[in-house]
Amino acid sequence: MDVVGLTDDVTTAMRLAGSSGLPGLVVAVGDSFVVVPASQVLRVALPRYVLDDPALARVWDEASADRLAERLTGLRIADLLGALETGTDVPGAVVDGDATAVEVAAVMAAAHIPLVVVVDDGVLVGAVTASSLIAYLSR
Amino acid sequence: MSWLAWAAVAIFVGSYVLIATERVHRVAAALGGAGLVLALRILDSDQAFYSRDTGIDWDVIFLLLGMMLVVGVLKRTGIFEYLAIRSAKLARGRPFHVLVLLVLVTAGVSALLDNVTTILLVAPVTLLVCDRLGVAPIPFLIAETLASNIGGTATLIGDPPNIIIASRAGLTFTDFLGHLLPIVLIVLAAFLLLSRVLFRGAMRADPDRTASLMALDERETITDPKMLTRSLVVLGLILVGFLLQRQTGTAPSVVALVGAGLMLLLSPLKPMDLVADVEWETLLFFVGLFILVGSLVRVGALDALARQLAHLTGSAVVPTLLLVVVGSAMISAVVDNIPYVTAMTPVVASLIVAKPALGHDGALWWALAVGADLGGNATLVGASANVVVVGIAARNGLRISFAGWLRYGLPTAALSITICVPYILLRYT
DSSP: OOEEOTTSBHHHHHHHHHHHTOSEEEEEETTEEEEEEHHHHHHHHSOHHHHHOGGGGGGOOHHHHGGGGGGGTTOBHHHHHHHTTOOTTSOOSEEOTTOOHHHHHHHHHHHTOSEEEEEETTEEEEEEEHHHHHHHHTO | OOHHHHHHHHHHHHHHHHHHHTSSOHHHHHHHHHHHHHHTTSSOHHHHHTOTTTSOOHHHHHHHHHHHHHHHHHTTTTHHHHHHHHHHHHTTTOHHHHHHHHHHHHHHHHHHSOHHHHHHHHHHHHHHHHHHHTOOHHHHHHHHHHHHHHHHTTSTTSSHHHHHHHHHHTOOHHHHHHHTHHHHHHHHHHHHHHHHHHTGGGOOOOGGGHHHHHTOOGGGGOSOHHHHHHHHHHHHHHHHHHHTHHHHOOOHHHHHHHHHHHHHHHOSSOHHHHHHHSOHHHHHHHHHHHHHHHHHHHHTHHHHHHHHHHHHHTTOHHHHHHHHHHHHHHHHHHSOHHHHHHHHHHHHHHHHHHOGGGGGGGHHHHHHHHHHHHHTTSSTTSSHHHHHHHHHHHHTTOOOOHHHHHHHHHHHHHHHHHHHHHHHHHHHO
16 A cells, blocks of 8 residues: 655656556645545545635536646645645554544544545555445445 | 713624634624623523514524525535636637626626635636636636625625625515616626726737637536426425515515425435535524624614714714714624614615614615625725635645735726715615
8 A cells, every 4th residue: 555745746656646547636734644536535636616606616617627637746644635725743544453444434423534545553554445335345 | 872882882893803813713703792792681582582673683594494495405405616618718718708607607606605605606717718828817707806895795695794684674685676677787787897907917818729618518517407406496496485575465585494404305315414505604604693783772772873874874874874874884894784784774774764764665675785795895804705716726735815906996996986976875765
């Protein structure tokens, strides 16, 4: 699993997350981790006025839509967290190694994130995605 | 004055200062003050809740509530976004023409909806249009907000101060159209001429970007044509109800509530979603203000103020009209015009009782309306819509400073009042 830092480039980080099959970014902030769902990265790609009035998204033509990705060019992870108003002091979506499936599900549901990070004795051991958790629960 | 009268004045002034300085939330300030008034028994529950002179004006509260519910449905139809994009395309992307058409759309919409809602609807689509044209959006946003404050002056429902004035003075929707619409059209035309000068530096666009604007498909904003048609029919019926108020004797608050009920019944939207859209804090703010002002009426403080004003002007018609227009404009430029007008309506009523010529054809009421409504354009804090557009701009990475607003707002307010003064004097004296 790839963990990105505050100075990393957002588009590169998204490519890494895509190749790992993760539905979001895991950001190391000091000793903790913050999860940024991919859908929230899209929020930054969209102009704020479209978020304020979703009806405007429908009038968008495809040629202009192609240029939206340019808004992420040169953006660092720290800028992304700032744009999302996610403070870097926010506790990460972290569970420890002996967390139960229900505990993981509760963290995901409460934080509206599709991914939680598993840390044991201060060491990152992996991540659980919502789809893998659902598959496990419905086995 | 008795200690109770002094207490009422102190509570009102204290609440007003807290509202004006935003030291505490305006609802907390108004309701806190109202609570003190009731706790000290300056007003009892009958006087606060059931008296027409000293109590909550339920006509105002329910007219606002009804229109908020109606707007909740209308704004989801996409009609306002359609009108704005269509206008920009009609102007073929020429920046000043786009600005003129957006200003006219905003002023027209603002005559039917409150100014804050109008700006919340028009500002995002303006940012989109400016983005496509590659022009600076701030002049457009400011021009539209100034236009919304001007357009809202024209009708009974366009600006909350007008709703208060109409209820307290017994004026109808058609009275507003007959007395304020003509001067608002003149002020709007003058504002467009002034805009040519004020915003001349911001009207340069890249002609190659026009194609990007023309590529927007405004028809996509209308998601449910059936809901749009039904909503427009109900809105039309509400307007007819307002226009026939004198003939039917039905108060605007009742018309708005019946219209809101029809909208809720005919709309496929969930009623609870629409109820959640109601600006409850605005309604509670009004409740608190009415009790605060009721306490001043009860202790005779506003009668005393009216006598002082009459003494100042010698009760002569021309100086009193001038004082109310210019004084209201200056006060509304720096503080919220809603508490100001709520407090001034009993004063104006007292002045008219003492000197009936001041009430000829509603003269002093119109002086109060134009002063309070149009004065708010002068500064960034003068009207709620101004504050809202600054917030929208900030969220989109644009900064509108106090001085930046003053550059456009002050000349607009000064021009508006300069036009209104001779209108009021020529028409009513």
